[in-house]
Amino acid sequence: MNPTILKRTLRDYWLLAGGATILLFAFVILFMFATHSVPLEEGRRWLQLEWVRKLMQAMLGADLGEALTTTGLASFVFTHPLTWVLVVSFILAVSSGALSGEMDRGTIEMIATLPVSRARIYTSVSIVLFLMGLPILFGAWAGVWVGAKLNTIGDVGMMAKLAIVAVNFYAAYLLLAALSLCISASCERRGVTLIICFLLIFYSFILNLLAAFWPRAQEVAFTGFLHYYQPLPIVIHTEWPWRNMGILVGAGASLWIAGLIRFCRRDIHVT
Numbered sequence: 512m513n514p515t516i517l518k519r520t521l522r523d524y525w526l527l528a529g530g531a532t533i534l535l536f537a538f539v540i541l542f543m544f545a546t547h548s549v550p551l552e553e554g555r556r557w558l559q560l561e562w563v564r565k566l567m568q569a570m571l572g573a574d575l576g577e578a579l580t581t582t583g584l585a586s587f588v589f590t591h592p593l594t595w596v597l598v599v600s601f602i603l604a605v606s607s608g609a610l611s612g613e614m615d616r617g618t619i620e621m622i623a624t625l626p627v628s629r630a631r632i633y634t635s636v637s638i639v640l641f642l643m644g645l646p647i648l649f650g651a652w653a654g655v656w657v658g659a660k661l662n663t664i665g666d667v668g669m670m671a672k673l674a675i676v677a678v679n680f681y682a683a684y685l686l687l688a689a690l691s692l693c694i695s696a697s698c699e700r701r702g703v704t705l706i707i708c709f710l711l712i713f714y715s716f717i718l719n720l721l722a723a724f725w726p727r728a729q730e731v732a733f734t735g736f737l738h739y740y741q742p743l744p745i746v747i748h749t750e751w752p753w754r755n756m757g758i759l760v761g762a763g764a765s766l767w768i769a770g771l772i773r774f775c776r777r778d779i780h781v782t
Contacts, residue, residue, distance in 0.1 A: 515627070516627065516631065516632055516635035516636065517635045517638065517639060520605075520609055520635065520636050520639040520640075521639055523608070523609070524604070524605050524608075524609075524639070524643065525643075527601060527604060527605070528601065528643040528646065528647065531597050531598070531600075531601045531647050532646050532647045532649075532650040533650070534597060535594060535597050535598075535647060535650045535651050535654065536650040536651070536653060536654045536657075537654070538588075538591075538593055538594070538597075538654070539588045539650075539651050539654025539655055539658060540654045540657055540658040540661070541658075542587075542588050542591070542654075542658070543585065543588075543654070543655060543657075543658025543659060543661070543662060543664075544658060544661070544662060546581075546584045546585070547658075547662040547664055581659070581664050581669065582668075582669040582672055582673065582746050583743060583746055583747075585655050585659070585669065585673060586672075586673060586676055586742040586743055586745075586746045587742075588651055588654070588655060589651060589673070589676050589677065589680050589742050590740075590742055594651065595716075597647075598644075598647065598648075598684060598687075599687065599712060601643075601644075601647065602640070602644075602684070602687050602688050602691050603691055603704075603705055603708055603709070605636075605639070605640045605643070606636075606640060606688065606691035606692045606694075606695045606704075606708075607691065607695050607701045607704040607705055607708070608701065609636040609639075609640075609695070610633070610636060610692065610695040610696050610704075610774070611695040611696075611698045611699060611700060611701050611703070611704040628775075629774055629775045630771060630774075630775055632774075633692070633696060633770065633771050633774045633775070634771070636692070637688075637689075637692055637767065640688050640692065641685060641688060644681060644684045644685070644688065645681070648677050648680055648681050648684060649677070651677065651680075652670070652673055652674060652677045655669075655670070655673055656670055668749070671749075672745065672746050672749055673746075675745050675749075675750075675751055675752075676742045676745050676746065678751075678756070679740055679742070679745065679752055679755065679756055679759075680740065680742075682740075682755075682756040682759040682760050682763075683736055683737075683739070683740045683759055685759065685760060685763045686736055686759045686760070686762055686763035686766070687712065687736070688763070689762075689763035689764070689766040689767040689770070690708065690711065690712075690763070690766050691704075691708050692766075692767060692770045693766045693767065693769050693770030693773070694707050694708050694711075694770075695708075695770075696770040696771070696773050696774035697770070697773050697774075714735065715734075715735035715736050715737050716735075716737065718731065718732060718734065718735040718737075719732065719735055719737040719738065722738075736759065736762075739752075739755035739756075739758050739759050740755065740759070741755070
């Protein structure tokens, strides 16, 4: 890695990372207030609707009716659509802006004048993106803790269980970050990078939703990353999902290496 590239990338995106962390933290606190204001009996009535039950099962990875508790509801913040919008938007903004965005703007020439190899450029940007995900995801966990304290609610071992969920979430974050870096390292236009990444990530969300309603989709559900990120089973069984996290991290490492090789060997045409 290169200290100059590290500092430059941090300077360009620290404000975006801070904003995403604060927004997610505030959203989770509000979510805890909202769930506390709705009686569990009302939630059970909603879960009697089959489509609601299947939708929640698709998002959480298990039947919420089995764990309709404070901890079970709190785990929903780690797979809520707004959470994913914030996390995915941040990943795409950094990965596309730091690599293909530099070529798209024509500023890659300035970086190329530095006595640093392409491998160090790619590695430095990757380290910043990987590390910036930690405070964002910790913000979600901390939001649950603050929200639970303010509402004086919580189950036994709730925060320990959700800490495991957060680690699994970070494994999924690493995969998406590696995927985005790989695509960005292969493209010269930031817009093309965003479109390709969005379509690949959107595919996983749609496949996960279809698998809940269409048995045929379950046969190929393993091709989507959400198949390996299921918060509710962690809460129910209080077990570390080592296999799922290993698959997410392993796939992410493979994509990261592919992006590194591509970035080091490709011809860069400044526009």
